[in-house]
Amino acid sequence: MLDFFNSNETIHFIITVSTMLLFTIGLYGVFTQKNLVKVLISFDIMETALFLFFIGLHYDFGRVAPIVDGNLNTFTNMVDPVPQAMILTTIVIGLAILALGLSFGIEYFRLTGTNDISKMNELRD
Amino acid sequence: MIGLIILFTFASIIVVALYAVLSQDVTQAVILFMGVGLGSVVLFLIFQAPDVALTEAVIGTGLSTAVFLLGIRHTSIDKEVKS
């Protein structure tokens, strides 16, 4: 029973199904939420789901983190470092966009007293 | 064993994320979102990505929650749209 859970196939299956569920939850939030803050939270959930998907599928059972320390002397049997570097970059970019969006929201709130994106209809035909 | 831990962590993340998206209270949603970040930190550690885990811990869980809370506090954005 436990061996079943320790196989790569099972782990990757769990990761794929769960992250896609998480992604769907975020997508649902982006479509349905009206508060700007809630929309930004939904974006972040989507992004987190993608990060977990990418890092998770590059994890194979028995591999170790790509860092050499006292016990290891060569870069062998390690997980792929490039996805980790890419995700690190994307996390920081996500924070930058989130903070910028929030500052837009604060300024808009000060001008109009609302933060509802469905009420933003100043611009139209 | 690791598969089971991954399964349970994912299950809790999904439940928390669902609550965060459906919650009527924005402050509550922000705190629940922090829970999602916390769960993903655990998962990144299991996936042998300590760098990403540390980044997610300080940025996804720490600073972005702080920025969210500061952003919605005094401007009383959270008293706006419910639903």
Next chain:
Amino acid sequence: MNLKKEFRLKHIVLSLLSSALMLSILGLLLHVKSGLHKSVGDIILTLNMETATANAVTSVVTFFRGIDTLGEVTVLFLATTGIALMLSTSQRTYEKVVHQESFILNIGSKLLLNVIILFGVYIIIHGHLSPGGGFQGGVVIATAFLLLFLANPNMHLNHFILTLGESLSGATFVLVGLIGLFKINILFGNFLPNPVSEIGELVSGGIIPIIYIIVGIKVGSEMSVIVEYFIKEDNKKEVSNA
């Protein structure tokens, strides 16, 4: 009542649609990892010994994909500039709100501040040996200032020093890349000696720790500015409303 029903219906339809979409994608993704080719990460792992960096992720972030990191720092810089544009108060007049200071909080936070900053600096300068690095350490330093602000809302950061740190560290990053161009004819090339025997020591890896220290200073000052703008936004009250 009728409106509410319609609203619910829209939600249900949307959620059904998005889950159907995702389920169909899910079917495709179950065996997405092909392993047809040796990935670029595996090539980098074999090359990584030459950079003499113990942490392969660090060498990817700062060396193999150094221009990505410069771009990422630029994105943060642009976001900071945008937030400053939005939340700066030069065009409005405000009543200054003076908060009560708590003595114990004040002293306690100042004691903790040093420890947290030390931790952040440790993370930055050990970026090439252990998990962590410029981004993580920089954000840890910014959270130290966040603590200080929360304990003492009347605090002010010295904007001149922050701007100086931000600009000069950014310029130094570009400069390091240009020195590589002039010295070994490759932009962002590793022009400092990086003997493999030094792997695991604090001074090793050539320009890699230098770039991460620069990134740490830049991210630290930018995040502190962001935190300060959001906190100060909190403490303001427009005169007309008061």
Next chain:
Amino acid sequence: MSLGYYFLLPVIFSFLTPFFKKMSSVSLRGSSVLLNLFLFLQTLQYTQMSMPQISQFSIAPPVGIAFVLDNFSLLFLLIFTFSGFIVSLYMMWYFKVSDSTHEARFYVFFSMLIAGSIGMILSCDIFNVYIFFEITGISSYALSAYNKDKMGLEAGIKYLIIGSVASIFIVFAIMLIYLQIGTVNIGLIAQRYSEIDPKIAVLIALMLFIGFGTKAELFPMNFWAPDIYQGSSSHVNGLFSSVVAKAYLFVLFHLFYLFGLNTQYTILLMSLGAITFLVSELTALNQKDIKRLFAYSTLGQLGILFMALASNSSQTISGALFHLTSHSISKLLIFLALGIIIHKLKDTKISIVGDFKSMFLTVILVIGFLSVLGIPPFSGFVGKILILKGFALAHNYMAIAFILIVSIIEAVYFFRLIAIMLDKSRTKVAVSIGFINYIVLGGLGLLIILLGVYPSILTHYTDLATNALLEPQSYLNYALGVGL
């Protein structure tokens, strides 16, 4: 000169703006003009060299990242650096007459907008393209909201949300590519694209298409664009129309031809372009806001470009590249001229084109309108006629009929604008133009006429660019680092 300077110089300029701010605003404006002029002259020098050029970062590709310039990207590089130089000159006038307290911040966003667009077309690493995509995106969100008024902020928020959705799709596509073939280098991806599982290849193509197509304002993902144009300042619209949209268009079609998608998706892209063209021009007919009207006009022209660029035949693509250059210049001219009028009249209704008194501006605007519409002897005419000729050589008479019919709809609102402009009975307000704008707008107008009369100066480069696009072997060799 190393190609890296196209990104590094604007970056170092932006990082150091706080020091410029301390000195004086004149030094800031002047150094921005000098920077953009330098980059433009450098690009002109590249036209004399043999292509492609490469500059690598840190380590040779395909492991590392490199900038590769071939004839196709050279054309876009010329357009972008030229537009950057023109707008930087215009901004010298703009900031003199309007008091803005955040001038330094504008220059940060402006130079990074240009630098990000240039990075997108030069980089041969798809994740690096994504980074430049975000740099361009975040500068455009901030520029949309720059005035901090209600409309601008609304435009900024909408743009930010749409842009984040697009970027999530692009990240997803990059992840799928890496999972399948283990690389992010565009050359290697192009080589191995056929080995991807066909179902997942469809998914990747779809996601890249949604991501870049949303930003390139392609139907059905362009519902946001008119709102953004209406909320932003006029000169920002000029940049969006002539630089940013073109950069996304470049990436979309570059990947389209490199990955060999042109065998399957030509019909889809062409019909989407046709729908974009038709719907936008029909909607433009009853617009009341001048910026919104030209937003729809931009969408329509992008529709033609999509039809022609996806058509897979070298004659049509060459014509499309000519039309693209001409459209960039004409829209820049129209938006900058409108900026002068809007600044004076503080209004954005369509009738403002009849409310000013200035012979120069009238002539310039008429040149711009007729060029977009495609009337001889202006450059737009040559572009459209080359596209039609290409379609005729490919025996695609449906497309020719379609373009001609929709152009009649386009003519309706352009001639209505010209009629309003020449209406003598309206009360006219005198507009001061400023010395520098005579040079900027006059130069653009002369360029339009020059390209219309002597199209051979440009057709040489568009033919070379078309060859580089359709036979990318030398580009791929450089992107793979062969023979470095």
